[in-house]
Every structure is written in structure tokens, then in C-alpha cells.
Amino acid sequence: MAEPTKHESMKLCPKKLGLFTAFRLMLVRDLTLAMRRRTDVFTTLFFFIIAVTLFPLGVGPEMELLRTMAPGVIWVAALLASMLSLSTLFASDYEDGTLEQMVIAPYPLSVLVLGKLFAHWILTGVPLALLSPLLGMQLGLSTDAIQVLVITLLLGTPVLSLIGSIGAALTLGVRGGGVLLSLLVLPLFVPVLIFGSGAVEAFSAGINIDGHLSLLGAFLIVSIVFAPLATSVALRISVE
């Protein structure tokens, strides 16, 4: 699906609303909806907290061991938590017919999708990143390492939402879609996991982490550009 050029989109929306309005419409709508059904947001957060808390209970309370494991554990838990929330990303819009209306709206579908994904990140990624210092302390990470952890989560979680949306769109309306979604999406999350948790580990080992952060940033930029396009193509197929 080709993104219309600036000239074309001016022609589409003569004198009136632009692409940013479309983006903001979906963003505000999804945030409002989330405020009305808060359980979805809290489910993700509690999953994150519980998954991380299980590790000290299972592995034993040796601080040194937990400290080495902490970045990986927190990152894997964040990854699973954000995947958990992906299955509901388009599901309700699909069921009540709103998705059809989005597909035939006079805006590029990818812009509407980007708005939805930004809302999804604010509702999952940001709370996860904000909660992670608490869990980091619980696992004995140093204050500086916790700061790095938060930065990597803030850079990495939007990538998870963006890549995950492609899988969510492809498995829409498929029976047993949830499992299929994780099979599709988890392998794609691997690079983000490696560089996300790798940055914290490297920092603790005293190695420069600029490379890790630049790569996470690059993932983010590439997925902001391509994921909404891929998702909108997948959505058109699912709606059909």
C-alpha cells in the first residue's frame, strides 16, 4: 500500500483536517477507551510484576545471582507482558465493525494504525518502564544500572508494540489466534531483547553502551516507518 505523498493528501482533505488529526483521533479515542476499561491496563502490569517476582522465589534469594539475571528477567517479563496485551489491540475494533470504518476512512490506514499504536505504547510500554525501577531494586540492580534499564525499556517497548501489531493484524479473527500470535511475533522480538538486556549487562560490566542504544534507536526508527504500513496491509486482508 502506497503512502500518499504530501501533495496527494492535500488534495484528499481540501481545506479541512490533516494527517495529524487522524493520528490524534485514534490516540485520544484509545486512551479514552482504556480509561473506561482499566482492567486491561492493569492485567498487563500485574503480569509483569508477578512474572518478575516469581524468579527470586524459584531461583533462591542469592543476591549476586539475581543481580546478574535481573536485566534478562525484567526484559523477558516486559516482552511477554506487552505480547499479552497485543491480542486485544485490534480485536474489539474488529468485532464491533469500527475496523471496517477505519479501513474505508478517507485517511491513510497506516496513520490511524500509528495513532492506535502510540496509545498502546502509552498504556503498556510506559507503565512497564516506570515500574521497572521497583523491580530492578527488588533484584538488587544498582541505581545507575536501573537508569539504563529504564532508558532501554523506553526505547525498546515501542518497537515491541510496532512489530507486534503486524502479528496482531495477521492473526485477527483466526481461531486460536493468541498462540499463533506469540509464535509469529516472539522470534521478531529477539533482537530487541538481546540489545535491551545486553545494554544493562554491559553497563554493569563497565562497557560503553552507546552501540546498544543506537541500535535500539535504529530498530525504533525502522519499525515506525515500516510496521504501520505492513499492519495496514494485514488489516485489509483480515477485514476482507
Next chain:
Amino acid sequence: MLEARNLECTRGDHVLFNNLSFTLSAGELVHLRGSNGSGKTSLLRILCGLFMPTNGEVMWGKENINDLREEYYQEISYFGHLNAIKDELTGIENLKISSKLADIELSEQQALESLEKMGLYGREDLPTKFLSQGQKRRVALARLLFSEAKAWILDEPFTALDVAAVDLLQGLITKHLENGGMVILTTHQDVALTLGNKARQINLDS
């Protein structure tokens, strides 16, 4: 002008219709008939560009709708089996969002007045999950009041509506046709609008 050229639609191995051609010009009402499973909804979805026909093409003016995309979407308003309203949002919020999605900005006052016009007085501020099926349908139909689209594609718009609402909707459609709009609809109900010779009939069974 909306034009269907040699449309063919298959579902599985079953051919629903083929070689279907027709045009819809300004001020014209087409009533799409056919038994259950004859492909009425599929045809309407093809006209919206939501569904790809096995063969044939849909033209708006002189261009294929798949080339026009967003430009075409500005010209149509599709009303399907699903209401496309959010249970958690109030009638006003739903109406404002669906209008904005069609590139029309409504004020709070306009949204309130149009919902009252749709007979939802006193229920504008309720989350729509507390409304009945017919009332939800009315909330969804309210966006037609402000629609600037030329072609209305309505799939069973009269279901779940009471007599008053059916009349209201017929009035809306008549006004839209008088303003040079075009309408294609399916319905199994006999309504005044489709009974006379005002509507051109297309029968998918024959």
C-alpha cells in the same frame, strides 16, 4: 457515478454472481434484492473496496476505486451489519468520533441535537452498552445526518429499527437523493421507499 463492471464473486467453489454490471448515478436509489446467501453483502463490500471481486472492477467516475483509495473513501458512507460504535463510549462521543473519521468535525451541540433528532433524548450521555439494540442502531445511523459522502452504501439499514426510526431513515435517504446523492441498499423489509417505482431493483437471484 458509481459503476460496476462485470463483477464476479466466488465464495469457496460457489459462484455467487457473475457478469454483474450496473451503474448508479446521482439522485438514484438502487434496491438490491436476493435470498439469503445470494451475495448482497459481498456485493456491497466489493463496492466499498473492502472485498476484492474474483473478476471485474468498480469504477468511480472514470477511475478504478483501488487506484483512488482514500479519495474514493471520502465519497462513500458504508453502513454494515455491525454498528461500529463503542460500548464504553457515550452516544455523543461515538457520533463525534465516527464523524471525525469521515473528516467532519462536529461540535458537542451538533452531536447532541442530532442524537435528539434520532430519538435518543436523555440518553446521549449514557455509555452505549446500556442502550437497546435498536437504540444502538440509531446512534450509528446518526452519522448519516452529517454525511457529506455522495454514495451511501447501506446493508440492511432497517433491521432492529422501530416504525418511527424506519420513517426517519427513509426521510434521510429521500433528502439525500434530492440533494443529488446516490443510495444502494439491501432490505428484506417492505418499506415505502422501495415499494413504488422510485427504486431501481437489482435481483441477485435471477
